[in-house]
Amino acid sequence: MDDPLQKLTALFAKFPGIGGRQARRFVYFLLSRDETELKRLGAMIADIKRDITQCPSCQRFFPKSDLIKESKECKICRDSARDGSLLIVVEKDNDLDSLEKSGTYEGHYFILGGTVPNVEKEVPRFIRIDALKKIVAEKTKSGNLQEIILGLSLTPAGEHTISYLRTILSPLLANTKVQISMLGRGLSTGTELEYSDSETLKNALLNRHKE
Numbered sequence: 486m487d488d489p490l491q492k493l494t495a496l497f498a499k500f501p502g503i504g505g506r507q508a509r510r511f512v513y514f515l516l517s518r519d520e521t522e523l524k525r526l527g528a529m530i531a532d533i534k535r536d537i538t539q540c541p542s543c544q545r546f547f548p549k550s551d552l553i554k555e556s557k558e559c560k561i562c563r564d565s566a567r568d569g570s571l572l573i574v575v576e577k578d579n580d581l582d583s584l585e586k587s588g589t590y591e592g593h594y595f596i597l598g599g600t601v602p603n604v605e606k607e608v609p610r611f612i613r614i615d616a617l618k619k620i621v622a623e624k625t626k627s628g629n630l631q632e633i634i635l636g637l638s639l640t641p642a643g644e645h646t647i648s649y650l651r652t653i654l655s656p657l658l659a660n661t662k663v664q665i666s667m668l669g670r671g672l673s674t675g676t677e678l679e680y681s682d683s684e685t686l687k688n689a690l691l692n693r694h695k696e
């Protein structure tokens with residue numbers, strides 16, 4: 486495939502939620518921009534791994550310019566004013582952004598990086614389960630953690646992930662006071678967390694239930 490138009494279209498079509506037709510639309514959009522702008526965009530993409538780092542605790546991506554010398558953690562994880570007794574597990578960075586924007590959550594985060602499809606095999610391929618186990622072990626040891634909120638979207642993949650996480654986390658929490666909770670039904674079924682408005686997120690958090 487030597488046609489640059491097709492090559493770039495095929496590349497965009499790999500983006501989440503983007504089909505072939507949209508991918509082609511992106512390519513035509515780029516062709517309508519001037520060259521300086523395209524060069525700037527190209528350079529930004531080329532440098533993204535250099536300029537962005539990943540937090541070893543919550544796993545979120547953030548600009549390296551936010552780093553301080555003493556820590557590899559992000560601003561949120563470093564913030565001692567936040568409530569260390571709460572840990573919410575979310576699917577992706579966008580979910581964290583929505584919760585932060587809603588201003589209704591003060592605890593810590595863990596970003597799973599995906600959901601578990603309805604196949605039990607090769608789960609580590611889909612989510613950061615080992616990193617989660619490590620963080621939960623560290624936080625339970627330090628004695629501050631009281632509650633892990635499974636903040637997944639109420640979609641089939643989200644529900645499946647919740648039950649998978651329960652089976653993994655329950656034995657780790659067996660001799661601790663840490664409880665597992667789920668977001669309340671303020672969150673409408675089938676809606677992705679990242680698309681829920683602040684009021685909905687607030688109610689879902691307030692109405693969360695433990696089992």
Ligand SMILES: [Zn+2]
Pocket residue numbers: 540541542543544545558559560561562563
């Ligand atoms: Zn962090």
